[in-house]
Amino acid sequence: MARQEQKKDVVIVGLGWTGSIAGIELAREGLDIVALERGHDQATVPDFKYPNQIDELKYGVRLKMMQKPSQQTLTVRRNGGETALPYRSLGSFLPGNGVGGAGTHWNGLNWRPQPEEMKLRSYVTETWGEEIIPEGMNLGDYPVSYDELEPYFTHFEKVAGISGKAGNVNGEIREGGNPFEGWRSEDYPMPQQKRTWDSQKFHDACTAAGYHPFQAPAGIASTAYVNPYGMQMGPCNYCGFCERYGCYQYSKSSPQTAILDALKRMPNFEYRTQSEVLRVELAEDGKTATGVTYWDEAAQEEVFQPADIVILSSFSLNNVHLMLLSGLGEAYDPLTGTGTLGKNYAYQMNGGVTMFFEDDHFNPFVGHGANGVCIDDFSVNQNDFGALGFIGGSYWRSGTFNGQPIRNMPLPKGTPSWGAGWKDGIGKWYGHAMSIGSHGSHMSYANNHLDLDPTYTDRHGRPMMRMTFNWQDNDLRMNQYQKSRMEPLAQSMNPDLMQSSFKDIGAQYDVRPYQTTHNTGGHIMSETASEGAVNRYCQTWKAHNVFAMGAGNFVQNTQYNPTGLVGGLAYWTVNAIRTQYLSNPRPLV
Amino acid sequence: MTDIPGLPSRRSFLKGSAAGVALTGLALSAAEAEAAPPVPLDQYEREYLTADEWAFVMAATARLIPSDGDGPGAIEARVPVFIDRQLAGDYGRADDWYMEGPHDASAAPARGWQTPLSPAEVYRQGIPAFDAWCETTYGAAFAALDADRQDEALAALQKGEPGLDPELRDFFTILLANTKEGYFADPLYGGNHGMQAWVYIGFPGARAAYREWPERHNIEYPLGPVSISGERA
Numbered sequence: 072m073a074r075q076e077q078k079k080d081v082v083i084v085g086l087g088w089t090g091s092i093a094g095i096e097l098a099r100e101g102l103d104i105v106a107l108e109r110g111h112d113q114a115t116v117p118d119f120k121y122p123n124q125i126d127e128l129k130y131g132v133r134l135k136m137m138q139k140p141s142q143q144t145l146t147v148r149r150n151g152g153e154t155a156l157p158y159r160s161l162g163s164f165l166p167g168n169g170v171g172g173a174g175t176h177w178n179g180l181n182w183r184p185q186p187e188e189m190k191l192r193s194y195v196t197e198t199w200g201e202e203i204i205p206e207g208m209n210l211g212d213y214p215v216s217y218d219e220l221e222p223y224f225t226h227f228e229k230v231a232g233i234s235g236k237a238g239n240v241n242g243e244i245r246e247g248g249n250p251f252e253g254w255r256s257e258d259y260p261m262p263q264q265k266r267t268w269d270s271q272k273f274h275d276a277c278t279a280a281g282y283h284p285f286q287a288p289a290g291i292a293s294t295a296y297v298n299p300y301g302m303q304m305g306p307c308n309y310c311g312f313c314e315r316y317g318c319y320q321y322s323k324s325s326p327q328t329a330i331l332d333a334l335k336r337m338p339n340f341e342y343r344t345q346s347e348v349l350r351v352e353l354a355e356d357g358k359t360a361t362g363v364t365y366w367d368e369a370a371q372e373e374v375f376q377p378a379d380i381v382i383l384s385s386f387s388l389n390n391v392h393l394m395l396l397s398g399l400g401e402a403y404d405p406l407t408g409t410g411t412l413g414k415n416y417a418y419q420m421n422g423g424v425t426m427f428f429e430d431d432h433f434n435p436f437v438g439h440g441a442n443g444v445c446i447d448d449f450s451v452n453q454n455d456f457g458a459l460g461f462i463g464g465s466y467w468r469s470g471t472f473n474g475q476p477i478r479n480m481p482l483p484k485g486t487p488s489w490g491a492g493w494k495d496g497i498g499k500w501y502g503h504a505m506s507i508g509s510h511g512s513h514m515s516y517a518n519n520h521l522d523l524d525p526t527y528t529d530r531h532g533r534p535m536m537r538m539t540f541n542w543q544d545n546d547l548r549m550n551q552y553q554k555s556r557m558e559p560l561a562q563s564m565n566p567d568l569m570q571s572s573f574k575d576i577g578a579q580y581d582v583r584p585y586q587t588t589h590n591t592g593g594h595i596m597s598e599t600a601s602e603g604a605v606n607r608y609c610q611t612w613k614a615h616n617v618f619a620m621g622a623g624n625f626v627q628n629t630q631y632n633p634t635g636l637v638g639g640l641a642y643w644t645v646n647a648i649r650t651q652y653l654s655n656p657r658p659l660v
Numbered sequence: 661m662t663d664i665p666g667l668p669s670r671r672s673f674l675k676g677s678a679a680g681v682a683l684t685g686l687a688l689s690a691a692e693a694e695a696a697p698p699v700p701l702d703q704y705e706r707e708y709l710t711a712d713e714w715a716f717v718m719a720a721t722a723r724l725i726p727s728d729g730d731g732p733g734a735i736e737a738r739v740p741v742f743i744d745r746q747l748a749g750d751y752g753r754a755d756d757w758y759m760e761g762p763h764d765a766s767a768a769p770a771r772g773w774q775t776p777l778s779p780a781e782v783y784r785q786g787i788p789a790f791d792a793w794c795e796t797t798y799g800a801a802f803a804a805l806d807a808d809r810q811d812e813a814l815a816a817l818q819k820g821e822p823g824l825d826p827e828l829r830d831f832f833t834i835l836l837a838n839t840k841e842g843y844f845a846d847p848l849y850g851g852n853h854g855m856q857a858w859v860y861i862g863f864p865g866a867r868a869a870y871r872e873w874p875e876r877h878n879i880e881y882p883l884g885p886v887s888i889s890g891e892r893a
């Protein structure tokens with residue numbers, strides 16, 4: 072028999088970005104809340120303190136802030152014919168662990184989707200016709216529009232403290248911002264960040280080419296700032312230890328800097344660390360949840376936590392795993408198209424060009440996670456899908472963000488990987504290279520999905536989740552198109568040497584190199600219960616008192632880093648809980 | 661501290677930093693760290709490697725990052741010490757990794773670490789297996805070969821020519837990765853001695869405060885590195 076805790080109004084599963092948002096908003100509503108976090112507690116002081124945090128080996132390479140596969144992982148196969156094998160050591164993606172989640176050690180690139188991306192199926196069919204949608208692509212509309220989400224994007228940007236320059240305020244295009252973005256009701260809460268030498272060069276080349284450069288929207292403070300919860304941020308030091316690290320001062324937007332201290336002061340909020348939720352418990356009629364069962368690491372026992380509302384905010388992959396294990400929907404079957412859980416797992420399609428300039432000093436260690444100048448000239452709403460032969464787009468960015476030498480040592484092709492040639496190479500080229508990245512959309516496909524593994528189990532004896540994922544031609548064609556446009560621009564900058572890395576048609580998914588932690592879909596939003604796992608308010612179709620947060624809700628991935636949409640959706644969902652659900656708990660659709 | 665007038669100093673940054681209160685003991689440990697000369701490599705007390713394994717790691721890393729030419733080699737940087745300590749610790753034991761079976765060590769490399777062995781075990785089994793191949797091919801264990809032969813043997817190992825068991829397939833990959841880690845990691849871990857690898861490439865280490873620098877375009881950063889324990893070079 073599991074130990075039983077006192078009943079709460081709300082139990083939150085995972086205290087990262089979305090769990091913190093749900094926590095503070097529902098606590099302000101007066102509800103009695105407990106958040107369960109499987110990892111350790113961590114705060115700016117003392118955990119991220121200088122100089123201990125400035126340790127590439129510990130955090131950048133040995134990944135001490137991330138999920139430990141020994142505690143939790145999944146299996147991966149590239150197609151239905153392959154046997155899935157465990158993701159035994161982290162590579163391709165790095166789920167967070169501990170209070171703050173991946174929101175602690177993210178880069179801080181904060182984007183909104185383009186309005187067209189929220190209604191992509193309609194946009195495609197109305198502009199080019201259904202026939203351009205490739206076989207096997209599950210192209211969908213989000214059951215919520217950009218216009219509906221706009222106030223929530225704005226609010227998340229204020230809470231998170233985003234620096235940037237608006238390109239479109241209520242339809243008015245502003246010089247220096249992104250002219251291709253969706254409308255904003257107001258400018259960013261903080262002015263845009265500074266421009267490093269590489270991004271200046273990129274900026275000038277883009278201007279000369281007639282493109283529309285703008286500063287990347289950054290969850291990195293450019294000035295002193297106080298957010299709506301009274302949390303304070305101070306300007307960034309360009310310390311260069313940003314992605315994969317907690318910020319040693321209060322400059323990077325994170326649950327720690329934006330929410331948690333304010334939340335912890337509220338008497339009706341409590342959180343327990345080392346508490347890993349194992350499943351959501353359903354009532355006998357299967358229509359509501361009664362609470363969750365978790366593993367108390369300190370006591371080494373299972374605990375039942377009863378609650379009226381369950382918020383799943385454990386990151387997309389963990390949410391889907393918990394939902395599969397708890398019967399919060401039926402597993403998706405790609406052959407019949409039935410079931411919804413695990414459907415539309417998607418990722419990100421990226422590439423880039425690296426340029427070498429012997430006489431330039433880029434000081435690559437001067438930077439932050441969201442540094443750089445971007446263009447959206449080849450983004451989703453700028454591409455003629457019918458003529459180009461793919462659906463999708465990407466944004467480009469150039470800016471130093473990590474000059475840490477174990478992982479960031481670009482060398483010209485042909486340089487030996489060791490020996491005298493390598494040693495000469497690092498002496499000659501460190502600090503003299505810059506790159507442009509293409510960060511592209513990734514569609515959803517019947518072939519790419521999540522379910523339970525038939526062989527491997529985790530330390531609690533539960534089946535692991537299994538990921539079936541491979542690159543698809545549509546996105547690879549999009550990537551090749553970006554290459555064909557980026558190379559001439561890079562060439563126009565007259566580098567001494569340059570080289571590209573864009574996955575080509577036929578590329579196979581490789582779990583070893585880091586790509587992104589933008590794992591999306593799996594419990595997607597939908598108009599009807601037969602198409603997805605949650606409705607337009609991210610309420611599960613199966614149990615009306617269970618709400619799912621995070622990128623698992625994405626119908627397909629956008630071309631941008633996900634957290635702007637994740638944060639906007641989180642505020643949209645808590646608003647629905649507050650204004651529609653609490654007074655009358657029921658399915659909201 | 662050799663701060664340049666008009667440039668932000670680490671000390672003034674520390675005073676001004678929001679988290680500055682958390683900083684203590686930095687300057688003291690710096691002095692201490694500079695005072696103690698390191699144990700010569702031949703007297704170093706190994707934590708994991710056996711004498712033969714140590715001889716191999718000394719010889720192999722000396723070829724992976726040779727001492728001649730500009731900049732330190734792996735030996736001057738004390739990379740073997742770093743590797744020994746890493747293998748003795750949680751990395752060597754694969755503590756954070758999922759190591760339960762069934763294992764399919766011969767799966768395609770793109771599918772990641774699939775051997776049942778931990779990194780420390782891969783060294784333990786990989787060194788004698790590679791040495792046996794060196795014996796057959798060149799008539800001596802790796803450490804006893806001359807530099808040119810060693811380079812040839814390592815190049816063959818990188819290409820998979822010795823035909824090691826699939827369980828040992830990643831031996832060269834981790835040997836090279838660990839060598840570079842030891843070269844560039846903070847001196848805290850036993851390698852990058854005196855931060856000479858950072859000095860060589862121009863990386864300022866743990867300075868991590870460059871607020872005035874983003875808009876100093878195309879100007880080489882002038883300050884040498886500091887380490888986590890406060891050493892300067």
Ligand SMILES: Cc1cc2nc3c(=O)[nH]c(=O)nc-3n(C[C@H](O)[C@H](O)[C@H](O)COP(=O)(O)OP(=O)(O)OC[C@H]3O[C@@H](n4cnc5c(N)ncnc54)[C@H](O)[C@@H]3O)c2cc1C
Pocket residue numbers: 084085086087088089090107108109110165166167168169170171172173174175176177178179180181182314315346347348349384385386387389440441588589620621622632633634635637
């Ligand atoms: C290195 C890196 C860089 C990134 N950079 C960017 C970027 O620049 N821009 C961007 O938009 N996005 C970025 N991301 C992604 C971003 O971090 C995530 O989108 C965001 O944090 C998701 O919020 P979340 O609340 O869904 O999950 P998280 O913030 O990860 O929080 C989930 C929490 O749940 C906990 N948890 C998991 N399972 C359980 C369980 N069973 N029981 C209890 N607790 C559990 C986890 O420990 C974690 O604390 C990056 C991610 C990484 C790893």
Ligand code: SF4
Pocket residue numbers: 291292307308309310311312313314316317318319320322323324438439440
């Ligand atoms: S680069 Fe700036 S925001 Fe990022 S960790 Fe350093 S000081 Fe913090």
